[in-house]
Amino acid sequence: MPAPLNADSIRRAPKVLLHDHLDGGLRPQTVLELADEAGYRDLPADDADELGRWFRQAADSGSLVRYLETFAHTVAVMQRPEAVARVAHECALDLAADGVVYAEVRMAPELLTAQGTPIEEAVEAILDGFAKGGAEAAAAGTPITVGTLLCAMRQNDRWDEVAGLVVRHRDAGVAGFDLAGPEIGFPPDRHPSAIALLDRAGAHRTVHAGEAAGIDSIVAALDGARAERLGHGVRIADEVAGDGTLGPVAQRVLDRQVPLEVAPSSNVQTGAYPSLAEHPVDRLHRLGFAVTVNTDNRLMSGVSVTSELTDVAGTFGWGWDDVRTVTERALAAAFLPDDERARLLADVVRPGYAALRG
Known part of the structure; x- marks a missing residue:
């Protein structure tokens, strides 16, 4: 008999996470303690439960601008190396406890x-x-591998520096490069020297595109930055007609199986879609796009990989085959050596889902 497809079973399932922001996933208690250590006095609450609620409510405003304001607090308490290391350590432990076996943060x-x-x-x-965090998780019997994606902010001029860091540290845990920040007005080929540096080194890259802006932003990410994956990418649905007919860019993304790092709860919070039921994650998945399901910001959205998959599955009637498919797609899209990807698939992911499906 298959296990019931609920939060408890999904928590036990081996999961792969491609789109999660370190500064969007702090524990509320950690925010309080780091603020105290740093002498940061601007937090909106001094109780962990209350602070967690404030982050979620601010992020639930339906405004991307208000959503991004919440990061002023988390980034403010992460200005010392020891604070950064603590947040990353706890991130690895929290994801491992949620059944994530591979993550890119x-x-x-x-x-x-x-x-x-x-x-x-x-x-x-x-x-x-x-x-x-990875060593501790392995010792506790919940092994996880965490790769780091280094973001350059689109609106700033440190792309070359960040690209250099990606190349320099790629044998020490850096999996690739990302562009974050405002899509509109800051095209992904604004600093071609950074993209050229990544090209010369054969470095992986994903680009935030198709979240706040639409099809043109997706084309710019693919052509201007040669993105291998699209961070969010969900606005590709703008070119999917009611009868399933695809526009030229959607057809290209489908044909090339460009991975979409979809984060449904986050998209609803920032006002891209009015509700999860109206989010195109299921439609794109059914049409065969390379949809993966992600958290984006676990603190601001009040989500985990388990809760996100549980909510999507419950809303759209997904079965274990759907959950396994998005997991295997994410693993296929991960910036991992092929031998490590094959090991995780054969030894961890497939046996984990086989056990749950009965």
Whole structure:
């Protein structure tokens, strides 16, 4: 008999996460403690439960601008290397406890330098924290591998620096490059020298596109930055007609199986779609797009990988085959060596789903 497809069973399932922001996933208690250590006095609450509620309500406003304001607080308490390492350590433990076996977690290291931390030291703190958390999780019987994605902020001019850090640290846990920040007005080929550096080194890259902006942003990410994956990418649905007919860009994304890092709860919170039921995640999945299901910001959205998959499955009537498919798609899209991908698929993911499906 298959296990019931509910939160308890999905928590036990081996999961793969491709789109999760380090500064969007802090534990509320950690935010309070780090604020106290740093002398940061601007938090809107001094109780962990109340603070967690504030983050979710601010993010639920339906405004991307208000949603992004919540990060002012988390980034403010992450300005010391030891704070960054703690947040990364706890992130690895929290994801492992949720049944995630492979994750790529992203952070813009330039945001961690406001009080003088050198950008390289910020990256090393992230990597140290993930390594420590991964070792602890393995010792506890919940092994996880966490790769780091380094974001350059579209509106700033540190792309070359971040691309260099990606190349320099790729054998130490950095999985690839990302572009984050405002899509509109800041095209992904604004600093062609950074893209050329990644090209020369054969470095992986994903690009936030098709979240706040539509089809043109997706084309720019694919052609201008040569993105291998689309961060969100959900606005590809703008080119999917009611009868399933696809526009030229949607057809290209489908034919090439460009992975979509879809984060449904986040999209509803930022006002891209009015509700989960009206979100195109299921439609795109049914049409054969390379849909993966992600958290984006676990603190602001009040979600886990388990809750996101549970909500999507419950809303759209998904079965175990659907959950396994999006997991295997995510693993196929991961910036991993082929031998490690094959090992996780054969030894962890497939046996885990076989046991749950009965």
